[in-house]
Amino acid sequence: MxxxxxxPTGPSEPDTPDEPVAPPRPGAPVGRPRWDVIAVVALGGxxxxxxxxxxxxxxxxxxxxxxxxxxxxxxxxxxxxxLLMRLITTxxxxxxxxxxxxxxxxxxxxxxFSTYAVETRSLLAAxxxxxxxGYLLGTLAGALAAVRLGxxxxxxxxx
Amino acid sequence: xxxxGGAVGAVARFGVNWLVVRGSRPSPWATFTVNVVGxxxxxxxxxxxxxxxxxxxxxxxxxxxxxLTTYSTFGYETVRLAGTGPVGRxxxxxxxxATLAVGLGVAALGWxxxxxx
Numbered sequence: 001m002x003x004x005x006x007x008p009t010g011p012s013e014p015d016t017p018d019e020p021v022a023p024p025r026p027g028a029p030v031g032r033p034r035w036d037v038i039a040v041v042a043l044g045g046x047x048x049x050x051x052x053x054x055x056x057x058x059x060x061x062x063x064x065x066x067x068x069x070x071x072x073x074x075x076x077x078x079x080x081x082x083l084l085m086r087l088i089t090t091x092x093x094x095x096x097x098x099x100x101x102x103x104x105x106x107x108x109x110x111x112x113f114s115t116y117a118v119e120t121r122s123l124l125a126a127x128x129x130x131x132x133x134g135y136l137l138g139t140l141a142g143a144l145a146a147v148r149l150g151x152x153x154x155x156x157x158x159x
Numbered sequence: 160x161x162x163x164g165g166a167v168g169a170v171a172r173f174g175v176n177w178l179v180v181r182g183s184r185p186s187p188w189a190t191f192t193v194n195v196v197g198x199x200x201x202x203x204x205x206x207x208x209x210x211x212x213x214x215x216x217x218x219x220x221x222x223x224x225x226x227l228t229t230y231s232t233f234g235y236e237t238v239r240l241a242g243t244g245p246v247g248r249x250x251x252x253x254x255x256x257a258t259l260a261v262g263l264g265v266a267a268l269g270w271x272x273x274x275x276x
Binding site: 042 | 234255
């Protein structure tokens with residue numbers, strides 16, 4: 001047995017790690033999140049939620065009516081996440097707080113799944129199954145198209 | 160109330176994502192988890208309805224549940240999964256069906272539970 005294999009051999013070890021250091025995936029938090037990241041997520045979440053609440057107040061709907069405000073919120077948020085994520089991930093010099101603030105905080109706080117689920121349930125309970133299905137699938141199809149549109153727009157901007 | 164609930168909800172979602180990614184699971188698991196938990200809680204609040212003071216609905220419902228759950232990340236992750244080949248498209252479809260079916264199911268379940276209070 002070669003003893004140098006069994007034991008680390010001093011200061012040269014850290015320079016030759018066993019595994020190559022993988023670059024962090026975009027958006028993947030590595031290590032414990034820093035306080036400034038948590039703070040900008042909170043600030044962005046508060047602002048995004050206020051924007052969503054503002055639209056709900058401006059654009060109210062009855063429990064058996066079509067929830068236009070939530071649809072508008074979710075579709076515009078999806079277009080913006082496609083745009084911003086493509087811009088951020090292709091921009092090596094993007095500040096490290098840009099994604100936590102704008103994407104995780106603001107867009108995450110602005111768009112909502114829970115309201116969408118509860119509104120769909122309300123439409124079903126109000127005996128509007130066609131409207132409920134249209135809202136459920138219309139939001140989904142629109143959201144996926146909006147994300148793609150945002151990515152496409154970002155590519156246009158960068159080229 | 161909305162600002163406070165929104166701040167706490169966004170940080171909670173960020174925390175769940177951190178725990179899930181640290182546990183070497185892909186990020187859509189975190190998004191699925193927060194969307195299901197938030198839908199159950201908002202369904203419960205809607206079921207209890209006017210028996211609750213108005214500020215609870217604004218703080219916990221509009222603020223916390225709204226910010227905890229997200230459609231933008233769900234949409235973005237689904238599009239990204241679908242762009243990674245046939246296996247990814249399968250995962251994207253599963254992500255859609257599971258999130259919509261379970262999310263709507265727990266919202267209805269929460270509403271029923273809230274009603275019985």
